[in-house]
Amino acid sequence: MKTLLFALCLSLAPLSHAVADxxxxxxxxxxxxxxxxxxxxxxxxxxxxxxxxxxxxxxxxxxxxxxxxxxxxxxxxxxxxxxxxxxxxxxxxxxxxxxxxxKDQMVLLKRKGDAHDDLTIVKARELKVGSQRGDFAVEALELIGFKDIDLASDIDITLRKLISGRIDLMPTSVKTYKKLVKDGYPVEKAMLMAGQxxxxxxxxxxxxxxxxxxxxxxxxxxxxxxxxxxxxxxxxxxxxxxxxxxxxx
Structure with missing residues (x-):
């Protein structure tokens, strides 16, 4: 019986290690x-x-x-x-x-055609900005003085809010911005932010x-x-x- 139990333990040992790792x-x-x-x-x-x-x-x-x-x-x-x-x-x-x-740079996006050009941080803080709950961009915005940030559960919702005019700006990476433009979304760069x-x-x-x-x-x-x-x-x-x-x- 002891031999059988020992053999069983040996046979299970690799499985336990794999699960743990x-x-x-x-x-x-x-x-x-x-x-x-x-x-x-x-x-x-x-x-x-x-x-x-x-x-x-x-x-x-x-x-x-x-x-x-x-x-x-x-x-x-x-x-x-x-x-x-x-x-x-x-x-x-x-x-x-x-x-x-x-490695990428962050950017604040606006809806294409909106007149939020040549933004500074001071001017941008006067507009309504939206992002995703728990996203790094929220911390980055708060660090430079943004307070009333509209939060959504994911980027698709934030993007729909921007395009519909419910928010004025949304932060994202430059690479995501390029992908959105390539996919035909009506968004434009409003202001570059820091690298990340x-x-x-x-x-x-x-x-x-x-x-x-x-x-x-x-x-x-x-x-x-x-x-x-x-x-x-x-x-x-x-x-x-x-x-x-x-x-x-």
Whole structure:
């Protein structure tokens, strides 16, 4: 009986280890970085995350949901990572990071034809701005003095509000702006904002071995030129103007 029990434990040991090392990647609907197309989760960041997880030999799950829920899950649940997450000093200590999936500049958009040209921060604060609940852009706006921010659950709702005139401005990345214009949305640049780094933000209880494995594979992806090729495949070459501001943890 003892021999049988020992053999059973040995047979289950690899399975238990695999389950323990499964990473749960959560993200939002935010094209072209992470979105659903033909029933499949895809996008610039999704392609990178899947490639580096597979290259590192890490089992993973991938789920798309509202941003605020995804962000909260990564903060509270071990072995959970949320992306594509804007990095800043306040968030640096709340997660362990794998960077950069993206370097980009932020921009405030207006509805095409609206007369909000040559905006300054002071003028922009007098207008109605909208964003997504829990999004990095909300923190960025609050940091420069925006107070009454209209919050939605996802970018599609914010975009509809902008186009319908319910809000005057919405923040997003330059790459997302280019994708919106390419897709025929009637939006224009109102004002450029600061550059930003985006990456994988993982729960602090995630094993360091998994984080190091992901970071090593992301570094290889970047050095090999594969990250650039992924951007190009989605019609958005990388914007090299955004400076690296020391984001590695």
């Amino acid at each position: 499964t990473l749960h990647f959560v993200t939002e609907e935010y094209a072209p970085f992470n979105y659903i197309k033909d029933g499949k989760i895809t996008g610039i960041a999704v392609d990178q995350v899947e490639k580096i997880a597979k290259a590192a030999g890490i089992d993973y799950t991938l789920e798309i949901m509202p941003w605020a829920r995804a962000f909260a899950m990564a903060e509270k649940q071990p072995n959970t990572c949320v992306f594509t997450t804007g990095y800043n000093r306040e968030r640096a200590e709340r997660f362990v990071w794998v960077n950069p999936l993206l 780094i985006y990456g994988l933000a993982c729960n602090k209880q995630t094993p360091q071995g998994l984080i190091k494995g992901l970071q090593a594979e992301l570094d290889k992806l970047i050095l090999s030129g594969e990250q650039d090729r992924i951007f190009t495949a989605y019609g958005l070459p990388p914007d090299t103007r955004t400076a690296d501001n020391g984001t590695k943890n």
